[in-house]
Amino acid sequence: MDAYLLLITLLAIVIVILGVSVFKWHAFISLLIASLFLAIFTGMKLDEIVKAYETGVGGTLGHLIGIIALGAILGKMLAESGAGLRIANYFIKVFGEKKLPWAMFFSGFVIGIPVFFEVGILILLPLVISIQKASKKNILLIALPAIAGLSIVHGLVPPHPGAVAAIEIYNANLGKVLLYSLIIAIPSGIIGGPLYAKFISKRVKPEEEPEFVHVEEIPEDKMPSTWISFFSILLPVILMVLGTIAPYINKGETIERLFKFIGSPLIALLISVFSAYYFLGLRLGQDRKAIKKFTEDCLVPVGSIVLIIGAGGGFKQILIDSGVGDTIGNLAQNFSVSPLVLAFIIAGLIRIATGSATVALTTAAGIVSPIIANMSGVNLELLVIVTGAGSLMFSHVNDAGFWMVKEYLGLSIKETFKTWTTLETILSFMAFIFALLLNAFI
Template identity: 40%
Template structure:
């Protein structure tokens, strides 16, 4: 999954490979194999395994070890700086939501108004709604309390509800502006923003249906997970007070509204103090920070908690996510090591001159780079840069479909070199094989289905 960054690489930026193509491919495969073996057989902690795997990649690729360490620490630092802060703030928000009883209020409303068959569809819809303006990581930490509590209250496998929610988040991230991937591709191939936005939503909806509720039902047969107790309410006061449903929903939606406002300002290029203020308030870190402060007041008062009780909840939310932040940061370091070796450029060059359909080629380029680097943003940037000259011969709708084909390819099969893989694994408390059977395959279904819908849309446009 793409990580939220403040500065994204330019579409024309390339990395000079440090070795021959065959050696780089071997380095990537050996590094990933070592990583998987250390985690699954040796049972080494993922943080240590990712660090060692990065060193192995650099060693086999004959990259100077000093450069390998520099690449790993760069990726670790950038990932931790972005995702670490968001995970910490999200953990605070989630703990306040749970311990105040606010999550219970939302869960009671959802479970009380939905049958067991409808719940996965409801989770997919909520995931898509939250994922429309928000980064995947932020949407994940906001959704988890609801997903886990709904699973526990309804006595359903958490996979059956979690996969649809993840599909909604991921699809919006891949297909719909103002997420960074689609925006970068739109700029690179000179596509129309409005056309791409409309087509992106239309293509995302059926893709979510297939990769979410339908695949989630299948994945739940392979992996059965009880709902973690992470977000269960503790220390319930005798008076049983909790925030109202309306106040809880409004507080949950606050960061979404702030980030959506920033997106509108960016797209419409609003100037003046209003534009500046909304652009600042809608920055993910600021939006979540404001939401945590508001939650302390709204949830605290709703549950009739004292100030020291609220502060204790906030403090108690952090130890549980320390390990997650380290693992996700190390995943970012592993990804950066693969990028700095030049593997992304090698994969792009391999498929650039193939004779396939333009849309299929764009998807393949993004898939190859996604598999090699674990970064959807890098895959989008590189694929868009390669396809830019070809896009000049396409019409407006076809160019937008090209952007969406790239977006579909950029989320293909998230695995051990993707920080999002580790984020999902740790939050859902799965092992590596379980994460691959659920999250990785869901991303693959989403990617392939997305391409299929894009090709179908292209066929319809051709007939008109």
């Protein structure tokens, strides 16, 4: 019976992979079909299947949908106001021309905290190209560290949707995930970013010119100040940290409850959005109609991410209700496979197969969460991080990010494998190794 359940689970994952890569279905459709296949062939009663799936979707999205939407709005305000460019220029000024890779890494890292990977690239790309033309340096030396900063934050650090989804699925502590992810992401990003860029830029010189994406230039006097830019980007992180340390502040129960409330991701992001509306919008001369348009424009692409994460939650619930989770859990215990290793491998395999970090993260978390339900001593926060690390592994031709980097930097497919694919894999394994090291000490 156990072998049959595992076979059906494997076939369900194959359905997800084939649906996305061969039939070109949206990941939501692929996950939904796979969930129904798994439920029917594991013997769930027909009247229980839809209820279980809806419970999984609702349980996941009920916590996440507001966070994802508010994060997208905050990212849009940062992009439109020029706050991202202001921060990048600040790091370039601090580090100087000789340490441009380090400046670009920290620019990508900080800008990447509230914005999606694709948005971060569009913010930084004009700056990367202008620096490259002025300095005559290899564009890889400037661009790869920025991309590494964006990517590692996107994969590991809340409030990014994948990380927050995994936190919800594993029932991990958000504050601890935030702290651990920053501890792990910085050294991982440095190795995959400035250090790797210095190495590879001596060996690969792109033959084509980068594709310039037109971004409307913002006059210097229309940009927010450096202080306001940093404040706007880091405000949600500061509030979430405040919520985490609330129990350790001896200021009375009322103050503790208040800090926990404003430190919850939903409220922290809501406060940050209204702060951005004022400091990055109204104060800089944007009227209410423009701000409303920015909000509406950025919410359209969020729908796709919400559907994928919701479908991942539904898949997870089917795994639990069908008994597959218990079966895999028993096998993992019998073979003494660490949940951290298991989550990393599963996320990595799904990432390689589907090309989507979000699909890899949510599906892997759905598979692993029932396994750890009866285990003791599992660090749930590091489990979130290693699942995110696995979801970054070996980006190739089935990943939209692969083609985005290729076209924007003017690389050939071979050069993209040597640079972007290798960079992503370095980030993945470095984050995994640092998570295992941290697990040995906490």
